Amino acid sequence: xxxxxxxxxxxxxxxxxxxxxxxxxxxxxxxxxxxxxxxxxxxxxxxxxxxxxxxxxxxxxxxxxxxxxxxxxxxxxxxxxxxxxxxxxxxxxxxxxxxxxxxxxxxxxxxxxxxxxxxxxxxxxxxxxxxx
Amino acid sequence: xxxxxxxxxxxxxxxxxxxxxxxxxxxxxxxxxxxxxxxxxxxxxxxxxxxxxxxxxxxxxxxxxxxxxxxxxxxxxxxxxxxxxxxxxxxxxxxxxxxxxxxxxxxxxxxxxxxxxxxxxxxxxxxxxxxxxxxxxxxxxxxxxxxxxxxxxxxxxxxxxxxxxxxxxxxxxxxxxxxxxxx
Numbered sequence: 001x002x003x004x005x006x007x008x009x010x011x012x013x014x015x016x017x018x019x020x021x022x023x024x025x026x027x028x029x030x031x032x033x034x035x036x037x038x039x040x041x042x043x044x045x046x047x048x049x050x051x052x053x054x055x056x057x058x059x060x061x062x063x064x065x066x067x068x069x070x071x072x073x074x075x076x077x078x079x080x081x082x083x084x085x086x087x088x089x090x091x092x093x094x095x096x097x098x099x100x101x102x103x104x105x106x107x108x109x110x111x112x113x114x115x116x117x118x119x120x121x122x123x124x125x126x127x128x129x130x131x132x
Numbered sequence: 133x134x135x136x137x138x139x140x141x142x143x144x145x146x147x148x149x150x151x152x153x154x155x156x157x158x159x160x161x162x163x164x165x166x167x168x169x170x171x172x173x174x175x176x177x178x179x180x181x182x183x184x185x186x187x188x189x190x191x192x193x194x195x196x197x198x199x200x201x202x203x204x205x206x207x208x209x210x211x212x213x214x215x216x217x218x219x220x221x222x223x224x225x226x227x228x229x230x231x232x233x234x235x236x237x238x239x240x241x242x243x244x245x246x247x248x249x250x251x252x253x254x255x256x257x258x259x260x261x262x263x264x265x266x267x268x269x270x271x272x273x274x275x276x277x278x279x280x281x282x283x284x285x286x287x288x289x290x291x292x293x294x295x296x297x298x299x300x301x302x303x304x305x306x307x308x309x310x311x312x313x314x315x
Contacts, residue, residue, distance in 0.1 A: 010173075011166050031169070031194050033162040066187050068194050069269075069282040076269050104187045104290075111266050 004045055012038045013064060017045070022055035026075075027097075030067035039074045046081055051090045058082070058090060063097035063126070064105060072108065079116050086118055094121040100128045151224040151231075159216045160204075165197045168221065182230045188290040188315040189230055195283040196234040196311060197221060204236040205306065228293045228314045235310040243299050243307050249281065250297050253288050261289045287313045 001019065008014035013028035015038075024046075032038040051058065060082060067075070079094070086092045096112065098105035109123045135143060147155070154171070172184045172193065183189070197219070201207075204217030219236035238246065256264060265285045288295050293314035300308040 011169070031165075033166055066190060068191070068198065069286050070198070073269055073282070102187065104191065107262065111262070115266060115270065 001045060004042055006038065006042075013067075015042055017042060019045075019049055019054065022051070022058040023060075024058065025061040025063075027061070027063035029065050030071040032071075035070045035074065039071075039078075043074070043078065043081075046078070051085055052088065056090055058085070058092045059095070060092065061095045061097065062109075065099070065102060066104070067108075075108075075112070076115070079112055079119065079121075083116050083119050086120075092119060094119055096121060096123050097126050098123065099126050150222075151226050152222055153225060154221075154223040156221045158218065160197055160200050160219050160221070161210070161214050161216050162198070162201060163214070165194060165201070168193065168197065172223070182225055184230070186315065188292070189232070192232050192287050192290045192313045192315055193221075193223070195286045196232055196313065199283050200234060200236045203238075205239045205242070206237040226314065231312055231314045233310060233312040235308055237302065237306045238299070238309040240301075240305060240307050243309075246309065247297075247299060250284065250295075253284060254294065256288070258289065261285055265289065287311070290315055 003019065004015065004017040006012070006015040008028040009032075011029060012032040013026050013030045015024075015026050017024045030038075062075070064071075082092050082094065096109035098109055106123070106125075109121075113119075113121050113123065133139075156168075169190065172189070200217040200219035200221075201215050202217070204219055206218040208216055210216050217236060219234060222233040222235075224231050224233070253261070253264075265282065268281050268285060291313045295314075296310075296312040298310045300310070302308055
């Protein structure tokens, strides 16, 4: 599979992953009824994927307005996996977008930066007001 | 005391005195949490000027109700295999802001541990809560750490007033655990 895509609902994010281009984007809200059905297909494909055989440069983008604690653990695992790639010589760039008034999203971004010092992760402020 | 059409005013007065805008008492599933979130995200005609469209309100509502689904000791699985926890959800407006108060039965054998961890969280300031959240997120789940901790931490982080909790003895086996978060 070269691509993995999941359309957003008001409770789960849009996920778009292109395994040939080396791009991953997760955006929207994340408090799905069944967290495993939303993230497991992506996680298992990423775990099975060996970037060294395909793309040595990945751009990953997060733009989440709200996510629950369950999703926050999944995001941690995802960043952990990207850190492993980075350690294996893959060039990973992570962009964490947040809206100006969304203190929660900003703090999570800052915390992830601290949690994964090996990862090239940049915070970027977007719109002044968050939709929620 | 049974509710009747004639004493309904008394019940309504009590609700209004407590500032209660919304209340629910029954089975809670992940699906219901989604529906509750829809109500508060779309409903702008509640008789309050308070803002429901904040991540603090939203996050506390989601985490408090999810804890009931996952950890209530009054639970079962429905015919789809979905987890159901019985509980109470009350949303209201007090002098300090909007509040979300939830209640569910817990086994008394678990009460002490829960009470200790909540007392521990009460002692932490915002900075310490943030550090503790990161610490617990880092830890992999095991039998000792069932994941409820992160939800409680989130509630304490979002609450603009001290989080209140109480255990009320129901019978030999169970206590009513109530939790109030103000945002």
